[in-house]
Amino acid sequence: MRAHHARAAKALDVRVEPGGEFWGWAGRTLGAPARTADGQPAWLRLVSAPEDKASGKLWDGALDAQHAFGDLDGHRPVLLAVHDAVNDGTAYRAELSVRVDQPVLSDDPILQDDLPLPNPWWHELAGRLEKVAAVDTDRVAVRQQYMDRVIPQFVGIPAPAVTCWTTAHSDVHWATLIASPLRLLDWEGWGRAPGGFDAATLYAYTLLQPNVAARVRDAFPILGSHAGLAAEATVCAELLQTVSRGDNLVLEDRLRDWSEDLCRLQP
Template identity: 30%
Template structure:
């Protein structure tokens, strides 16, 4: 049983019925969901089970599932030194009507609530201990090895993608060649971290990416709160000072300032100023 939607039509799980999907996962995992805990996003749904675990269900088109597979949360369970919920198991099945797949991953419950939305409008209340745990996890992640490729926004990040995003938004005679590729979360924002205890979750898109992608992504999601954006830059100073970190800063800015820029985005001016300074730094290198 699947959602009943016309072939080729975009599925938005925030507004379409997910009852049949939830029932199917309950049967497969032999559990029950607490109805008042269901969280709905555009392409995923999550809920707490009666055995005090969490299940995240995602629908993804086949052309968005690369040769590396579609098992980011499962593969992330092998990572060490990172604060993340333990993975318990999964169920995967094909959509009966479209070229898409469904996947439900069960994990331990988070140690706290998500800090906020992907882009914040006010500073979160997190401690210095939280920042230390945050840095320890990101440093541990970047020191490990994987054959996976990060898929931010479900698109594999490549040199061509980086160059196209930067060149498509910013002029300037500077080299966009990435020098260092390291394991990254791939979707680091305030909606995927908890407080007061730090924990990083939603590992579907992790893999190798240019150094600084995670730091730049979190900085970009903090720009509406200048003091918070500055704190991110201070905490991840080594990333931002690296050449690849500067390229990732431009990459993140391109998503704010590019062709799809929203004229009311409160981050526009801060992103524009940072992009100008970063281009000057790259041209001076």
């Protein structure tokens, strides 16, 4: 990965800066700070996959997001260039983006500490996600077949009817958000989902902090409504499924409480 990262940097005419190397899940991605030929700060991210799997939603997510959203009124890092290569049956895609130097709100997707954020920040986040929701796309983040299978299994209710499908970032949590100015990172998996899906996802990752979780629900009134029930049940089931595989165990009790609340909300 380091060798291909260096080759991509040469192909894109950028200089990788020492330190700051960041590895993604299971070594699938490698990112590092860089400088363009004219000295502008950038971020060079390399993703790898078997050549026969180097396509589809996750592979093209950042590029598709650039075409669909641009910089999202300054709230999304611009993708500057892409470079593809294949070697010994493995495909590599290098994505060069504008660098964001401000830290994310949490190193962990799950919020571990209370986080007082001002009202304007919440209003701005809600406004940006509303703009994302209005974008038309044929990309799919959540499939009905998945909902029909996991919601009964993990939440214990039939999959609620989706009253409105909208476009979602689909990975809104505390490790993809920057506070000031507001930025939303990691656009690999965006696509169509039940209305309120991003709000429900953020709420799920906030369950350990009741004060902030209540603020999420205040900022996104679709949560707790009939229109948001499908999104809440889907996210709750998704995370309970990860718990069954040994992940996100710290959320288990709160997720089970949430699932009981959802059972009481169903018509």
